[in-house]
Amino acid sequence: MQPFHYLAGLVAPLDRANVDTDLIIPKQFLKSIKRTGFGVNLFDELRYLDEGYPGQDASQRPLNPDFVLNQPRYQGASILLARKNFGCGSSREHAPWALEDFGFRVVIAPSFADIFYNNAFKNGILLVKLSEAEVDRLFEEVAANEGYRLEVDLEKQRVTTPFGELLEFEVDDFRKHCLLEGLDDIGITLKDEDAIHAFEKRHRAERPWMFREA
């Protein structure tokens, strides 16, 4: 996983609540057996005016000029500003894969759905929870200022606006550590291999019906 320490980046606003993972990456693109290449279909139904299918040449597709990511002022954005309950719905990790592949490393919102929250951090994406009032204000500032950029510092757990305002955010120690170091969870867990074996032995003795092969 790519580590994340600090990012100063252009902000794109997506002003709708309950953005679900079907909207982030529609199901027809879930048929891929790869982890990469989903960025071109991020928000597919919002971004294009036609129906997308896997393997298509996206450069030939009609863009929806009203969609925020198609507007010239937001080209190159690496921070997505969103509303509450972002990432609700299915467990598809294709959603963070698509965000990351498109170029987003940070999503800021008042709240995120649980499974998406897990999946994003495992793919080097930092999810920043700010209060509804703070997010409201950021939406206003983005709209009013072309080229609006934020600085996001994971070590210090704070977001700095172009006007020098500091917004602090919470992130749990484990996720922060993994993201700063770019650590692979499986390697960390396997350091406890002995504890897992010991648990498994006891569990099997207590509840043998959980094991199909005795």
Added chain:
Amino acid sequence: MSGQTLYDKLWSQHLVKERGDGTALIYIDRHLLHEVTSPQAFEGLRLAGRRPWRLDANLATPDHNVPTTLVERAEGNAGIKDEVSLIQVQTLDDNCESFGIEEFRINDPRQGIVHVVGPEQGATLPGMTVVCGDSHTATHGAFAALSHGIGTSEVEHVLATQCLLAQKMNNMQVRVEGELGEGVTAKDVVLAIIGRIGTAGGTGYAIEFAGSAIRGLSMEGRMTVCNMAIEAGARVGLIAVDDTTIDYLRDRHYAPQGEMWDAAVADWRRLVSDDDAAFDKVVTLDAAEIEPQVSWGTSPEMVTGVGGEVPDPDEAGDDTARTGMIRALEYMGLAPKQKITDIRLDKIFIGSCTNSRIEDLRAAARVARGHKVADSVALAMVVPGSGLVKRQAEEEGLDKVFLDAGFEWREPGCSMCLAMNADKLGAGEHCASTSNRNFEGRQGYGGRTHLVSPAMAAAAAIAGHFVDVRQFDSAGEA
């Protein structure tokens, strides 16, 4: 000190290690796999030179991409016309074979939707931790199993370590007290709950469903309720063990037998919340007030009773809610204050991991018997949840009832719930669907989903528009 909730008990029974940084290592008893969220996980294992930790914990079946017509299914995998879908199903077959994981392949009679297959086989047992790369894994909580959806990175993690790194959730109890009215089903109960607490109401919580109306549900009904916990934002939905749970499991293929069964049952009986357990949040609904539900919008919380009307955005609580509602009504092609019973349907879908079990098919068949699907309905399809559900339904003659009424009787799979196969809505089409998500484009590009119970879907198929199933028989083909 207060007692433990069911969730607390399940958590502590699987705690391998607290890590001191707010996370814990939790042991996983059962891992279900399907073709969509597993290929990258197997690839990760391969690249790292790792093997699955414990093969017998895993069970796989293809469900999302499989075609559902008999003609296509007769050809096995070769009947999958979409090349990308075919590769995905073949990749699951190859991975299961090379790693030694048991798989029910496309035309195995035990194949089906993974959340129908697990319980049906007794592969889901009370007291287990059950995970799958699919958010509707919450279904298995109906058996007092700690169950939730995971992403592909976690699929790989479970394969490699038999554990997950997890954080303990908060406890919520949703009580539904009293008796459900005639024609009001588990689906209506869970839609009413989501309507009450909202699509993010359960975020961060494990929800235990309790109360006399929940106790009165069959296992099929309880699975329907737990299945949709995720639509209220909760990864985990749970229901305590009782006689209904135990009766369902007796003699299932993977359930213990003989003395081990007795020992297991004694253990399972303890899988209930203590009387003095403390919940962080409690929500209570009166069962008698719940009427058959119909969703009108693009989020499962956008739901109302069949006797109601589409809401007016001008009456929304705040700006975000109002703009969301305006967008939803525009997408759905509905007007504020339009009566729910005036919504006309183009397609009917009875199926999905929410409502494709035998009891669901019986409920739909009871309504459909002796009637005809309305001419204005272009397609009405029934997709059983597994090969075994299909066989049982055919033994009971339900297929004939559906076919006589003009429904199509299909082969098992996820089908039009998420339209990864050829079963989908056209742009602008309204569908009465027994599935779980009414998101934009979910059932097909531009498709308009209305979530309902199987009985309500069948009644809508006959009438061509929504009708209150409680008045359906007396009203005839109103």
